[in-house]
Amino acid sequence: xxxxxxxxxxxxxxxxxxxxxxxxxxxxxxxxxxxxxxxxxxxxxxxxxxxxxxxxxxxxxxxxxxxxxxxxxxxxxxxxxxxxxxxxxxxxxxxxxxxxxxxxxxxxxxxxxxxxxxxxxxxxxxxxxxxxx
Amino acid sequence: xxxxxxxxxxxxxxxxxxxxxxxxxxxxxxxxxxxxxxxxxxxxxxxxxxxxxxxxxxxxxxxxxxxxxxxxxxxxxxxxxxxxxxxxxxxxxxxxxxxxxxxxxxxxxxxxxxxxxxxxxxxxxxxxxxxxxxxxxxxxxxxxxxxxxxxxxxxxxxxxxxxxxxxxxxxxxxxxxxxxxxxxxxxxxxxxxxxx
Numbered sequence: 001x002x003x004x005x006x007x008x009x010x011x012x013x014x015x016x017x018x019x020x021x022x023x024x025x026x027x028x029x030x031x032x033x034x035x036x037x038x039x040x041x042x043x044x045x046x047x048x049x050x051x052x053x054x055x056x057x058x059x060x061x062x063x064x065x066x067x068x069x070x071x072x073x074x075x076x077x078x079x080x081x082x083x084x085x086x087x088x089x090x091x092x093x094x095x096x097x098x099x100x101x102x103x104x105x106x107x108x109x110x111x112x113x114x115x116x117x118x119x120x121x122x123x124x125x126x127x128x129x130x131x132x133x
Numbered sequence: 134x135x136x137x138x139x140x141x142x143x144x145x146x147x148x149x150x151x152x153x154x155x156x157x158x159x160x161x162x163x164x165x166x167x168x169x170x171x172x173x174x175x176x177x178x179x180x181x182x183x184x185x186x187x188x189x190x191x192x193x194x195x196x197x198x199x200x201x202x203x204x205x206x207x208x209x210x211x212x213x214x215x216x217x218x219x220x221x222x223x224x225x226x227x228x229x230x231x232x233x234x235x236x237x238x239x240x241x242x243x244x245x246x247x248x249x250x251x252x253x254x255x256x257x258x259x260x261x262x263x264x265x266x267x268x269x270x271x272x273x274x275x276x277x278x279x280x281x282x283x284x285x286x287x288x289x290x291x292x293x294x295x296x297x298x299x300x301x302x303x304x305x306x307x308x309x310x311x312x313x314x315x316x317x318x319x320x321x322x323x324x325x326x327x328x329x
Binding site: 004005007008009011012013015016 | 185186187189190193194219222223
């Protein structure tokens with residue numbers, strides 16, 4: 001029995017974690033997603049919203065979809081370069097929703113045209129047409 | 134009458150009927166390794182609690198008569214076979230397999246468990262196994278049983294199995310057994326007995 005116990009003890013020692021010469025693998029760190037990406041769902045609809053506001057308010061030509069996309073991409077790169085962040089994904093999602101809704105609703109809202117500036121020249125008298133004798 | 138220490142004793146019954154208590158009472162003072170998969174306090178009472186292989190070997194070196202083996206958390210399913218291997222190679226220690234249907238599939242028996250079931254008595258290794266689901270037990274184990282004790286069982290599948298395998302005469306009374314009463318089937322035949 002003594003020899004059997006000795007064998008079992010040696011095997012148990014070999015099985016124990018302390019006997020493992022291999023170093024423990026470092027814990028794998030999961031890269032956190034780039035927070036700057038959270039601006040993308042905000043910037044794109046915001047560009048659409050701003051374009052809608054300008055078009056409606058100032059009666060300028062509506063931006064094409066490709067133009068809006070190009071503007072949005074440029075703004076995203078700018079945000080990435082300056083490392084602009086929205087830490088909370090939920091906040092980013094709500095802002096994106098607000099911007100998208102605004103871009104949809106704004107063109108449907110009738111904005112009164114701005115009042116024409118006053119003309120400094122006196123109004124011309126309109127002569128009545130000559131009456132035939 | 135106490136069971137033969139090197140026999141195969143099975144205990145069945147619903148949860149809380151007293152299977153574990155009956156098995157521990159039958160083990161009495163015989164040297165035994167208790168496979169505590171559920172970490173029950175009553176199995177650790179007056180026992181050397183071992184959670185690692187080194188602790189188990191150390192308890193055996195000290196000749197502890199009752200060893201509570203809780204290596205399942207560290208070793209997982211391999212803890213069952215490891216302790217069986219130790220019991221087989223050492224001899225002289227009975228094994229208590231609590232909730233054995235959780236540790237062995239009906240059709241697959243690990244190597245050392247198989248050896249203990251078939252030839253453990255030659256090494257002084259008795260088996261005390263409890264199960265809530267007799268129909269889910271290993272057929273090797275039930276076929277090798279020398280004594281079966283069942284408390285109340287109401288499941289249809291389990292009741293039918295117990296009637297066919299162990300209690301052909303009294304098995305119909307299984308769902309109506311009173312608390313503390315059990316059917317026993319061994320070399321002397323079937324009988325109803327008040328255990329507690």
